[in-house]
Amino acid sequence: MSRTGEHAPAGTGEKILAMLLERRDSFVSGAQLSRSLDISRSAVWKQINTLRELGYGIAAEPSKGYRLESSPDTLLPAEIRQGLGTSVIGCKIVCLQETGSTNAVAFRMAEEGAAEGTTVIADSQTGGKGRLGRVWASPPGVNLYCSILLRPRIQPMEASQLTFLSVVALARTIEQLTPLIPRIKWPNDILIEGKKVAGLLNEMSAETDKVNFVVLGIGVNLNMTSDQFPADLRHPASSLFLESGARVKRTDFARCLLRELDTIYGTFLREGYGPVRSEWLQRSRLAGERVTVSNNDRVTSGRVSGIDEYGALLLETDDGTTVQVLAGDVRLMNG
Ligand code: BT5
Numbered sequence: 001m002s003r004t005g006e007h008a009p010a011g012t013g014e015k016i017l018a019m020l021l022e023r024r025d026s027f028v029s030g031a032q033l034s035r036s037l038d039i040s041r042s043a044v045w046k047q048i049n050t051l052r053e054l055g056y057g058i059a060a061e062p063s064k065g066y067r068l069e070s071s072p073d074t075l076l077p078a079e080i081r082q083g084l085g086t087s088v089i090g091c092k093i094v095c096l097q098e099t100g101s102t103n104a105v106a107f108r109m110a111e112e113g114a115a116e117g118t119t120v121i122a123d124s125q126t127g128g129k130g131r132l133g134r135v136w137a138s139p140p141g142v143n144l145y146c147s148i149l150l151r152p153r154i155q156p157m158e159a160s161q162l163t164f165l166s167v168v169a170l171a172r173t174i175e176q177l178t179p180l181i182p183r184i185k186w187p188n189d190i191l192i193e194g195k196k197v198a199g200l201l202n203e204m205s206a207e208t209d210k211v212n213f214v215v216l217g218i219g220v221n222l223n224m225t226s227d228q229f230p231a232d233l234r235h236p237a238s239s240l241f242l243e244s245g246a247r248v249k250r251t252d253f254a255r256c257l258l259r260e261l262d263t264i265y266g267t268f269l270r271e272g273y274g275p276v277r278s279e280w281l282q283r284s285r286l287a288g289e290r291v292t293v294s295n296n297d298r299v300t301s302g303r304v305s306g307i308d309e310y311g312a313l314l315l316e317t318d319d320g321t322t323v324q325v326l327a328g329d330v331r332l333m334n335g
Contacts, residue, residue: 012037012039012043012047013047013050013051014076014077014078015036015037015078016033016037016044016047016048016051017051017056017068017076017078017079018078018081019033019036020058020066020067020068021068021078021079021082024068025067026067027059027061027064027065027066027067028065028066028067029064029065029066030044030045030065030066031065032065033065033066048060048066054072054074055071055072055074056068056070056071056072057069057070057071071251073141073249073250073251074123074251075095075121075123075144075250075251075254076095076251077093077094077095079251080093080095080121080251080254080255080258081093082255083255084255084258084259085259086117086258086259086262087262087266088116088117088262088265088266089117089119089148089258089259089261089262089265090117090119090148090258090262091115091116091117091118092114092115092117092118092119093118093119093121094109094118094119094120094121095121095122095123096120096121096122096123097122097123097124098122098123098124098125098126098140099120099122099125099126100125100126100127101125101127101128101129101217102120102121102122102125102145102146102147102217103129103147103201103203103215103217104127104129105120105122105147106118106119106120106147106148106149106215106217107147107203107205107215109149110149110151110205110212110213110215111205114149115149116149116150116151116213117148117149117150117262118148118149119146119147119148119149119258120146120147120148121144121145121146121254122138122145122146123140123141124138124139124140124141124145125138125145126138128145128219129201129217130199130201131188131201134234135230136199136201136219137228137229137230138219139224139228141223142221142222142223142224142225142228142239143219143220143221143222143223143224143239143250144218144219144220144222144250144253144254144257145218145219146217146218146254146257147215147216147217147218148166148215148216148218148258148261149213149214149215150162150213150214150215150216150265151211151212151213151214152211152214152268152269153211154211155209155210155211156204156206156207156208156209156210156211157310158211158273158310159202159204159206159211159214160187160202160310160311160312160326161268161273161276161277161309161310161311162202162214162216162268163187163188163200163202163216163311164187164273164276164277164280164307164311165216165261165264165265165268165276166200166202166216166218166261167184167187167188167190167200167280168184168264168276168279168280168283169257169260169261169263169264170182170190170198170200170218170220170257170260171184171190171283172260172264173253173256173257173260174190174192174197174240176256176260177248177252177253177256178240178243178244178246178248179244180192180240180243180244182197182283183283183284183285184280184283184284184285185284185285185286185330186284186286186304186307186313186330187311187313187327188200188201189235190220191285192238192240192243193238193243194236195235195236195237195238195243196233196235196236196237196238197220197221197237197238197239197240197243198218198219198220198221199219200216200217200218200219201217201219202214202215202216202217203215203217216261218257220240220253220257221237221238221239221240222239222240222241222247222248222250222253223239223240223241223247223248223250224239224241224242225239225241225242226242234329264276273309277307277309280307281306281307284304286304286313286330286332287304287306288303288304288305289303289304289332289333290302290303290304290332290333291303291304291315291330291331291332291333292330292331292333293313293315293325293328293329293330293331294328294329294331295325295326295327295328295329298328300315300317300323300325300328301315301317301318301333302315302316302317302318302323303315303316304316305322308324312324312325312326313325313330
């Protein structure tokens with residue numbers, strides 16, 4: 001590679017950031033950065049200024065070099081990767097400023113052969129997807145929108161088990177980083193005090209007897225404020241900030257979520273769905289409650305007795321029979 005004078009190749013700022021992050025408490029000399037990246041020292045200086053414009057606090061001392069003092073809450077692969085330590089999830093991380101839907105990007109990358117664990121994150125989405133063609137409000141700068149690619153060797157009918165995997169990883173993350181108590185509402189919502197703070201949308205490519213890949217889509221309202229919610233929400237909604245009064249650093253949340261997913265995916269591959277299912281049930285908002293589930297024009301009512309091995313909701317109806325509900329919107333009958 002040739003020395004590039006004032007100009008640096010794309011991605012240089014990210015590399016400088018990674019080096020500063022690695023040596024967070026000490027100075028890295030301009031000469032060392034210039035040598036490692038094969039760019040001139042004035043190009044290093046330019047990149048440092050660009051990072052400052054992005055909100056990084058970087059101290060510069062002529063005799064010592066540069067030291068990172070503070071980071072903005074910008075979602076960047078180099079930041080998320082700091083101390084990540086996962087074996088599969090986040091092996092590749094792509095962060096986009098704005099995109100239609102992270103699920104759509106991850107799906108396309110999967111079709112082009114991206115590796116298991118590839119993670120796509122966006123600061124904002126212009127066409128965030130909910131289930132059944134619904135829209136997921138995805139304003140910039142406040143939340144986490146991410147999609148993770150998995151290639152498990154399972155049958156298509158087992159794929160819904162993966163929703164439970166991501167919802168449990170998400171609940172664990174909220175428990176670790178906030179004092180809040182998340183409750184899971186079948187199949188894909190996380191509620192706090194009865195209000196929805198996160199939703200999941202898994203999309204799959206499969207053949208009759210084989211799953212090609214699954215994209216786990218996760219949207220979490222972290223620092224969203226009341227005025228940023230659409231007026232016509234189906235259910236009450238909130239954010240972790242609104243519920244706890246404390247801002248959540250998006251980078252920390254993303255890193256912790258990827259770690260939890262990595263751990264629980266490992267458990268799932270080794271021990272199957274059993275441990276995930278029991279953890280899901282412990283956190284379920286619905287166990288023992290009377291609910292109605294609507295799926296298009298079909299409405300089923302009963303008391304929730306659990307979830308089956310494929311993730312279907314089990315309802316005990318008034319005549320004592322247990323019915324299996326595969327999909328739908330759940331409402332608590334007295335909630
Ligand atoms: C979901 O759908 O809850 C799945 C949401 C998945 C979003 C993630 S973000 C990353 C990835 N990329 C995507 O494009 N999607 C995934 P559903 O259960 O259908 O709920 C959608 C409904 O929730 C909407 O019709 C609204 O009423 C409401 N809603 C929309 N935005 C919301 C938000 N930010 N917070 C809470 N509720 C919301």
